[in-house]
Amino acid sequence: MFVDSGSLLFQHTKIQAKREQAKKAQADGIAAAMQAMNCQAIGIGAHDLAGGLSVLKELQERHKTVWLSMNLVDPEKKQPIFAPYLITKVGDLKIALFGLTDDQGEHNGEGKEKGYTILPWQDALPKTLAEIGKKVDMTILLSSYSYQINKEIAEIVDGLHMILESGHAAPTTEPYKVKNTLIAQTGTRGKYLGMMRIEWNEAGQWTDISFNRIRTEEDRLKRVNRQLARLEKQKKKAVLAKDKGYKKLSAEKKQLVKSIKALKKSRDSAPEDKGMCKYTNLFHPLNTSLPEDPEVKKIIDQAIQKANEINQKRLAQLGLNEPTITLQDVAGSQKCRECHAAQMTVWQDSKHAQAWTTLEKKNQQFNEDCVLCHVTLPFYDADKVKAANLLLMLPKSLKNVGCEACHGPAAAHSAGQGKIPVARPDEKVCLGCHTPEHDDNFIFSEKVKRLGCFSPKQEVKPKVEQQEEKGEEKQKEEKGKKDEQEPSQPTASEPAAPESADPPTITPQGKKVKI
Structure with missing residues (x-):
């Protein structure tokens, strides 16, 4: 049996109007792929409501998607909008699948205007479970609630054998038992497939081992x-x-x-737990090295292509088919090369220098959720960047993660021969893109050395000061003074802030389970 607990269709709980059509095209591809993989049921999470009820209903009709939610109800009829549960069979075992939707504090206030209300789980789950639980051998809840609330549900509600979580934790979570309810979650973003093998019997009690x-x-x-x-x-x-x-x-x-x-x-x-129900659990990493299913790959490729065409059309409507914009405060990495040749040589061999190529290979160069961390723009001011449509209008010189993606705009720094300092990135800057979801083995102190840039705490000085200091040191050496009393000498390829300057630090603003 293949199921998904929800928060499947969209990355955020709200979608910008200008991006709505492209996001809906991607959602359609996801639903089609799930149908091709014979997914029996999908819980509805808050993220799935980002496109409105109409999207869910269209996907249900077009792809026969089985959406489950017992607490997503019509505000007037007070009845579930989609099926509250599904009874299915695996071998001789009769299983009831239930769905619960978490509002995440986002949708209750506006839900009525969009045709729905999300009830508290206490108003929906106990009654439905008591009625249906008697008719089946095993009960499973597909929940988009947080770990804390799912744990509370397991502690309070009797007769619930398993809770499959979605959407609230990036890493995979090994199943754990609360009373007689087993709670499990597979990590987000489709990086893993959770697979459980269950030995179930009439006792209906999980082993503690x-x-x-x-x-x-x-x-x-x-x-x-x-x-x-x-x-x-x-x-x-x-x-x-x-x-x-x-x-x-x-x-x-x-x-x-x-x-x-x-x-x-x-x-x-x-x-020895004789007669107890047992399970084994595996998380299968969905590595890119695994062979693609031809049918599913075709569906996904078509969805990506359709979303790209929509974004390109939107760009054309702006009258910018050939993006030629220049950002006045951004110098571009080629300008940095004039003084920082050594660092640029290292950068050229780095993954940062190939960041845009990575997107093109995956045909994601028009996906704004991906582009922001693959170009030379201030990702920490993402709202401003997206509002100005900069992601879809970048000149070639700013495609790839160049110097100013981390150090901030450097046109003034370049024009002033280094007298105006650029920002020194700290760990928070890197973690803006190297999130656990994208890089779960990121260690700042280790990775920053690979960049070939000077240390975030290293003092370096512009060319004018370098020349002055060299003259002073020569005089002091002639008088027999110790070199140790002098500040360390930066190379000609490392101009930066004057010693008296205090450069600013950039800081960012702000599921599947197979049984």
């Missing part, structure tokens, strides 16, 4: 040990003692060792 949890914790410990080993090779003990990333990893290692020891002790001392 989880071999999966031990294996997951041991795998995580191996990854943490590898990360610690890399840092220990690169840094001295005195530096590591102050490294926040190293401290965090060390604390996590200590906790994992303690957790694994406790789990093994519990496993070894537990009596």
Whole structure:
């Protein structure tokens, strides 16, 4: 049985009007692909409502999508708009699938105007479960509520055997038991497929022994040990003692060792659970190296192409078929090369320099959700960038992640020969794009060295000061003064802020489960 817990169609709970048609085209492709993969039911999450009820109804009719939600109701009739549950069979086992929609504080205020109301789960779940639970062997809830609320549901509601979560946690979560309810979640953005094998019987009670949890914790410990080993090779003990990333990893290692020891002790001392229901759980990484299903790939490619055509048409309507805009405060990486040749040489061999090519290979160069982190624009001012349509009007010189994507606009810095400082990016800048969803192994102190730029804390000076200081040092050397008293000398390829300047730091503003 293949199901999805929801928050499947859209990345955000609201869509800009100008992007609505392209997003709907993508949603249509997702629904078509799920049908091709024989998905039996999909819960409705708050993100799925971003396009309005009409989109869900159209997809239901066109692709026979089975949407489930018992608390998404008509405000006048007080009845569910879509099916509240689905009873299906797997072998001889009769299973009831229920759906719950979380409003995430976004939709209740405007839902009535759009033709729906989201009821609290307490007003829908207990009554429906009590009625249907008697007719089936097993009950499963597809919920877009948060972990905290799903845990509360498991603690309060009897007769619910499993909750499959969606949308509130980036990483995959190993199943855990609350009373007699098993709660599981697969990570977001389609990076993993969760697969459970269940041995169910008339007892209807889950075993307390989880071999999966031990294996997951041991795998995580191996990854943490590898990360610690890399840092220990690169840094001295005195530096590591102050490294926040190293401290965090060390604390996590200590906790994992303690957790694994406790789990093994519990496993070894537990009596044999004869007659109890058991499960195994696997998370399959959906790597790009895996072979594509021809039918599904065709559907997705067509959806991407349609969304691209819509965005291109919108661009044409703006009268900008050949984007030639220039951003007055952005110099462009080629201008940076004039003084920073060494850094540019390293940059050219980096993934940042190939960021736009990556999009083109995946035909996502017109997807504004992706473009922002693959170009030389201030991603930390995303609302301004999107409002000005800059993402769809970039000149070739700003495609790829160049210097100013991290250091900020540098036209004034370049014109002033480095006298006007550029910003020094800190970890927050990198984490604006290197989120856990996109890069779950990001360590700032390690990755920043690969860029070939100077250290975020390193003092460097413009050309004029360099020349003056060299003359002063020569005089001091002639008088026999120690070089150690002098500031370190930057190379000609590293002009930056005057020593007296205090450069600003950029800071950003602001599910599937197979059984």
